[in-house]
Amino acid sequence: MGFSKELLKGKSIVVTGAGKGIGRACALMAAECGAHVIAVARTKSDLLSLKDDSSGDIEIWCEDVTQDAFLQRLKNLGQLHGLINNVGTNRVAKMTEQLDDDLDAVVDLNIKSLYRCAKAALAPMQKSGGSIVNMSSQMGFVGSPGRTLYCASKHGVEGLSKAMAVELATENIRVNTVAPTFVLTPMTEPMFANPEFKKFVFDMIPMQKLATTEDVANASIFLLSDLSAMVTGTSIKVDGGWTAR
Template identity: 35%
Template sequence: MEINFKGKRALVTGAAQGIGRGIAEKLLQCGATVIALDVSKPALDQLKTQCPSVELLVVDLSNWSATADAIKSVFPIDLVVNNAGIATIDPLTSITEDQFDRMFTVNVKALINVTKTAIGDMVARKSSGAIVNISSQASQAALLNHTLYCATKGAIDAFTRATALEYGPHNIRINCVNPTVVMTELGRKIWSDPKMGEPMLAKIPLKRFAEIENVVDAVVFLLSDKAAMITGSCLPVDGGFLAC
């Protein structure tokens, strides 16, 4: 299945490493002009070294006005991947106000701000568009000691459905991808520990965790015209975890 984004401008948040970097690289391969947004300039510079055509946008997503101004500076935008996110693993009684504020700011508030800004441009240009939000299986199934993380990802799913309803008439599609554990560099460090990994693997029918390319392929499909009739969906990339 050939997918071509020639002539499209794609914004990817959290693009300097892990899943975000994989998405940015794949979109470049598919012909898109990619704007890679991240808070880490050194990491973005490394991406630029390997992918010279990528455009860089250094901004802290927790800063509402700075984020909106930065995104407006790279208009027009046709495709958006809201990938940036953070996670902590703590029981409910250990959660602090700072943890709450930080996680909801990055995982939810920033995602809403990026989406709002990008959609404003699409509507003003009367242009179609596609947005994919990176959610998690944790939005649909309880994970032990992930109370706060589950709450943020549940918010992403609900926001995805609501915006899909609102902007469908403008031919703007909004979906999300809900992965299981993904074997990023950090994922391998945490989940290669049998005490962490084995209980989770036992709940996955395919008996393996996701690789970065598994998530990338789902995202690229949903951004493409091959998914022209798909909006408001939450696509699990979980090896069957949510089927159990």
């Protein structure tokens, strides 16, 4: 079961944070669907492993998305049909324990780098139209203890994406978000070693299971493709029903 191998044929797609987890799954699936994928991550070994695991067309960029060199390289692309803005971070702590450095780290990566990356992508994307998928979270719709910074940033992603969608609609550029529940990735795995936390999460998800990286990739690829040609300014929640409560 899966998308057509030609769903993204002829399209050039950039995936940031492609070395691990959700970004890796998105890059692999986009390549399987016929896209030329530019996979971006800071760790070269992760990118080489990604390329080895794919039989598709994957070009690797070992870059830091917060740096001007990457943004200029993105802006200089000859063409671009899709962008998955996947890079993000989290700092979990009570509000009284959050440091200014934590605030800066979350806002800088989850909001500012996403904005700057999307802005740089507009230059090549305006030539042919395209689709931007901003990776959000179920925490962009609800609140949760210990996650004031993360929730604030992801609510910001949702608002930003709506504004982008409205502004860029006449240029044939669509903007949407994918909002996953907890996914078992290298970043989240240590959290589930805590039995209390694991129980809290599963109690909140009516489907009683975590999302997989492929679940999130499926939603992202749909939004990149022409199957979603009239979809913009909205979010696909891959949350097992968490936010429906």
